[in-house]
Amino acid sequence: MASRCSPTLRQAQRQPAQAQQAAAHPGCRSSARAASAARQPAARAPRCRQSAAAAAAAGSSSSSALDGAAISVSGVDLTFKGRGINKQVLNTASLAVPRGSFHMLLGANGCGKSTLLRVLAGLFRPDAGAVHVDAPCGFVFQNPDHQVVMPTVAADVAFGLGRYRLSPEAVHAAVAHSLAQVGLSEFSERPTSSLSGGQKQRVAIAGALAECPRVLLLDELTTFLDYEDQENVLQCVRRIVDGSRRQQAADAPAQQAAAALAAAAAAAAARDAGPAAAAVAAPAAPVTALWVTHRLEELEYADSVSYMEGGRIAFSGSPAEMRQYMRRLGAVV
Ligand SMILES: Nc1ncnc2c1ncn2[C@@H]1O[C@H](COP(=O)(O)OP(=O)(O)OP(=O)(O)O)[C@@H](O)[C@H]1O
Ligand SMILES: [Mg+2]
Structure with missing residues (x-):
């Protein structure tokens, strides 16, 4: 892969992060939110779907996917170059996240966590390595005040659906x-300006969920939240992952018989109304969450966890194994 930085990455150094994200993501269509995000340095990116084109742009290929991994990253390098900058941020980063799991990514400031998430979302193109992310994927950022931009909760959750040809009834149901x-559920007509930070984050997650993601990329959602809201958002993500697994298990006996029908319905829906409708028509699939955090106390919610250091994944294991690893590094956990 080319070692020089792409126009996208050069643009990244000049423009607010979200402006180049919206422009860079081949799976994102232009939207009012994207336009708004381009003006606000920390605004939420449009709720992107990881299309085949985006996956290709990120160096992904389904053939590189590990069996059972919703996310797999192998030997990914990324160097930011241009205007006096030549900084390698990802250095042979490799990671595998099992499908239907809640995986946390820990690491010190500046070690490359957000950059890796942007590579997974197809927003940055790596210089080398292979990336696979189950599609579609949704991305939620850390600042709740920049996540929610519509006047009411229902309008905000529906925002990303505007790019599909869905009936009002289908949008309402989603x-x-x-x-x-x-x-x-009770907050549908509430003005978004009246929500707490944690409620806003949950509305942002609902907006991503409305597009039936198979993968949720969640970058430090609890940073600006008080303790109660942190717990609420963590429990919410935990429930989403567990609920999708239960749903899939419950659907399993019916799935074989329904598969052909669902595939036909999905194909028809994709033709008529876009991939969100196709995803709705498809059989239940597990949701995988990749959660970036600094907070060791959040590990109790995770199925598995990785530690990033200097642009690479230095350790992956269970939360208990991670605590041991952190103790060896001198952390009090
Ligand atoms: N567009 C860019 N151009 C140049 N350097 C960048 C760019 N984006 C990030 N970096 C640098 O890459 C490094 C990793 O940044 P990144 O945001 O991925 O770290 P992080 O692990 O998410 O940190 P934090 O915990 O503070 O959010 C940092 O040194 C940062 O300054
Ligand atoms: Mg970050």
Whole structure:
């Protein structure tokens, strides 16, 4: 892969992060939110779907996917170059996240966590290595005040669906289902300006869920939240992952018989209304969450965890193994 930085990465050094993200993601269509995000340095990116084109742009290929891994990254390098900058941020980063798991990514400031997430979302193209992410994927950023931009909760959750040709009834059903998943069913008509930070984060997650993601990329969602909101958001993500696994198990006996029908319905829906409708029509699939954090106390919610250092994954294991590893590094956990 080319070692010089792409125009996208050069642009990244000049422009607010989200402006180049919206422009760079081949799976994102232009939207009012993207336009708004381009003006706000820390605004939320449009809820992107990892299309085949995006996966290809990120150096992905389904053939590189490990069996059972929703996310696999192998030997990824990325160097930011241009205007006096020549900084290698990802250095042979490798990671595998099992499908249907809640995986946490820990690491010190500046070690490359957000950059890796952006590579997974197809926002940055790595210089080398292979990336696979199950599609579609949704991405939620850390600042709740920049995540939610529509006047009411329902309008905000529905925002990303505007690019599909869905009937008002289908949009209403998707919004209601997504709000139920984050425990905010009663908040549908609430002005978003009246929400707490944690509620806003859950609305942002609901917005991602409305597009039926198989992977959720979640970058430090609890940074600006008080303790109660942190717990609420963590529990919410835990429930989404567990709920998708239960749903898939419950659907398993019916799935074989329904598979052909669902595939036909999905193909028809994709033709008529876009991939969100196709995902809705498809059989239940597990949701995988990749959660970036600094907080060791959040490990109790994780199935597995990785530690990033100097642009590479230095350790992966269970939360208990990670605590041992951190103790060896001198942390008090
Ligand atoms: N567009 C860019 N151009 C140049 N350097 C960048 C760019 N984006 C990030 N970096 C640098 O890459 C390094 C990794 O940044 P990144 O945001 O991935 O770290 P992080 O692990 O998410 O840190 P934090 O915990 O503070 O969020 C940092 O040194 C950062 O300054
Ligand atoms: Mg970061």
